[in-house]
Amino acid sequence: MNWIEKDNKLVKDFQFENFIEAFAFMKKVAFAAEKMNHHPEWTNVYNKVFIKLSTHDAGNIVTDLDRELAAKIDKFAS
Numbered sequence: 001m002n003w004i005e006k007d008n009k010l011v012k013d014f015q016f017e018n019f020i021e022a023f024a025f026m027k028k029v030a031f032a033a034e035k036m037n038h039h040p041e042w043t044n045v046y047n048k049v050f051i052k053l054s055t056h057d058a059g060n061i062v063t064d065l066d067r068e069l070a071a072k073i074d075k076f077a078s
């Protein structure tokens with residue numbers, strides 16, 4: 001599955017083997033997001049991580065910053 005644009009957000013759901021794998025992924029995303037000062041809206045339920053990206057500073061729309069973070073997130077999940 002790829003990122004889809006929905007309600008002015010880039011959205012993608014990820015699934016892992018278990019909670020530890022999901023959380024390890026979240027930790028990588030967290031450090032990348034902090035480095036970019038661009039943070040995800042996300043929910044974690046056991047082995048699943050649901051991510052939504054938008055740029056608040058631009059009025060809650062999808063910008064290149066979201067696409068950049070999405071590309072990094074995909075690398076961490078692969």
Ligand SMILES: C[C@H](O)[C@H](O)[C@H]1CNC2=NC(N)=NC(=O)C2=N1
Pocket residue numbers: 037038039040053054055056057058
């Ligand atoms: C004040 C702070 O630097 C800003 O609010 C940053 C923080 N993280 C952010 N994250 C996201 N997703 N969009 C932003 O516009 C944004 N802005």
